[in-house]
Amino acid sequence: MVEVVVEYQNDRVAENIRTFFTSSEGDEYNPEVVMEKPDEQERLTGPWLGRIKYHLPLISSYVVEINEEDLWRLEAVVGISSVAKTAAVSAQMDTARRTVKAEAAHIGGFFGNGITIAVLDTGVSPVVDLCSPRNRLIAFKDFVNGRKQPYDDNGHGTHV
Numbered sequence: 001m002v003e004v005v006v007e008y009q010n011d012r013v014a015e016n017i018r019t020f021f022t023s024s025e026g027d028e029y030n031p032e033v034v035m036e037k038p039d040e041q042e043r044l045t046g047p048w049l050g051r052i053k054y055h056l057p058l059i060s061s062y063v064v065e066i067n068e069e070d071l072w073r074l075e076a077v078v079g080i081s082s083v084a085k086t087a088a089v090s091a092q093m094d095t096a097r098r099t100v101k102a103e104a105a106h107i108g109g110f111f112g113n114g115i116t117i118a119v120l121d122t123g124v125s126p127v128v129d130l131c132s133p134r135n136r137l138i139a140f141k142d143f144v145n146g147r148k149q150p151y152d153d154n155g156h157g158t159h160v
Contacts, residue, residue, distance in 0.1 A: 001050065002068045003086045007061045013079030014060070020049045020074065021064055049073060123152030 008014050050066035063086065066074060075083050097103065105111075116138060123142075130136055140150040 001065045002071075003053065003063060003065055004071070004074070005056075005061050005063055005082075005084050005086055006074060007059070007081040007083075009060070009079045009081055013077070014062070016077055016079070017062055017064075017074075018052065020077075021052045021062075021066075122154035124150050125152040126150050 006017060008017060049070045050064055052062055052064050054063040055061075056063065060081075064074075071083060074080065124130070124137065124140065126135070126137060137150055140148075142148075142151075
């Protein structure tokens with residue numbers, strides 16, 4: 001089984017995706033798939049291809065577990081924008097701690113409480129997880145365009 005992100009174009013396509021999978025709760029959906037070529041419909045419906053792990057409606061996507069050899073079946077559904085394998089991501093704090101010499105700060109009694117830091121980068125967008133429940137953006141300075149309000153026209157700085 002592989003884990004993939006399936007991006008869809010509209011709610012009807014989302015319904016079609018659900019016909020191929022059981023939900024994370026184990027519910028089964030009634031297969032009713034609209035295909036571009038009706039003669040392929042029998043090949044593409046059931047047995048269940050896998051399991052829906054997450055629904056991500058803000059980005060019109062599902063994260064599903066599926067057998068790798070069945071990926072073509074999912075990719076054949078009309079209206080699916082993309083199917084991409086997920087990548088394992090992990091924080092390497094053991095490496096980062098050594099690199100920034102965190103142990104020396106801890107020995108000195110510094111653990112980050114009450115500390116303010118500055119990040120120089122391509123920009124920052126005032127996204128919800130950064131500004132809610134309290135705004136953690138203390139100041140913003142645009143050295144390139146001179147804008148006064150935080151923005152990120154590069155897409156990198158927001159995630160530093």
